[in-house]
Amino acid sequence: QKEVEQDPGPLSVPEGAIVSLNCTYSNSAFQYFMWYRQYSRKGPELLMYTYSSGNKEDGRFTAQVDKSSKYISLFIRDSQPSDSATYLCAMSEGSNFGNEKLTFGTGTRLTIIP
């Protein structure tokens, strides 16, 4: 069993819809949780990060972490065609945010249909 599980999709939704992306994990030592966005043939770029449990909002994006269920989510409101990309969740242990030993999910490919 992988430490981090992520539905690969693909996921297609109409423009303006709310998108929900999720990851589950098995390692209870994970403390930092990140979402990266990766456009086709580009490197990943950090979208959101959270420490421990709770919610974090940034514009149209909301990241949620439920450590008791070992479940994290990314919500995208008012989705736009420019949001079409692969979304990767990533996690790390310890107190060193951005620890090199990140464990990534496999990514969910999202397409927003105009």
Next chain:
Amino acid sequence: NAGVTQTPKFQVLKTGQSMTLQCAQDMNHEYMSWYRQDPGMGLRLIHYSVGAGITDQGEVPNGYNVSRSTTEDFPLRLLSAAPSQTSVYFCASRRPPRETQYFGPGTRLLVL
């Protein structure tokens, strides 16, 4: 700033050939890393460096060598390429302790 740059963008090798993937950053970041990305596997850490002269292994180090003689550069060497090393390789850098990683655009490698 150019950020993190990688060369080449694409490379085809024959089994047994050697090559070096180049990575450079102009942000004066201490930490640099190499990842490979394969379908269904996600990004996996190959090697990383916390400063010039210091390197360590990641999750999948076999078949790869690294060295870090300067802060700016972190080359990844394939000593004897194998088809299993066909992948997309990403270099990343960051400034500790709390900055996020910045990824380069990637190198697509095909080993025949």
